[in-house]
Amino acid sequence: MQKIQVIGVHHITLMGADRQTSIDFWEGLLGMPFIFDQPNLDDPDEGHLYFDPGDGRLITIFTNENRKPVYSRTPTDAGCVHHLAFEVDRAMFDQVLDRLKERGIGNSGVKDRGFMHSIYFKDPLGFLIELACYTFIPPRGSSHAEVMLEAHKLRVARGDHHIERQHLADATVMIVERSQQSLSEDRSPKDPYR
Secondary structure (H helix, E strand, C coil): CCCCCCCCCCEEEEECCCHHHHHHHHCCCCCCCEEEEEEECCEEEEEEEEECCCCCCEEEEEECCCCCCCCCCCCCCCCCCCEEEEECCHHHHHHHHHHHHCCCCCCCCCEECCCEEEEEEECCCCCEEEEEEECCCCCCCCCHHHHHHHHHHHHHHHCCCCCCHHHHHHHHHHHHHHHCCCCCCCCCCCCCCC
């Protein structure tokens, strides 16, 4: 057998309520440009709206004017989606609580996850949304996933409960030393002030 290798998320489609609620939430609150609109090709009673979350991928919403927002938590049974997380930069993350408050949107407050900070809130249909901001920047030429993989290995080797800043910092050093050459034969830590 051989794998079916994926190379990224193509799009995520959610069940929406009416068209305007979807546009107001995805573009009017989260700032995702509304870029494409057509009927749902599998259900003529539904619309299919497309939004760009900022990375060129797509969030799409099936809408129906007969469905109205119901602000209760969507199912979290096995096989259901728990939440969607969207990345924001630090400058925006620092404004999220105020921007949610001015709309009267309840939220979790800031959660420190070690490798990221998170704020959770529900969309108008009760679906949980996370806005996340990494606590680190990966070295040039590497990815957040690469740093997290190395940080995980360090965490496990050290017997620590979860990824902390020290694991991320040490993983970054390892990646830089592995991927960038140096004329020095000894790249170990030094104290130039002794």
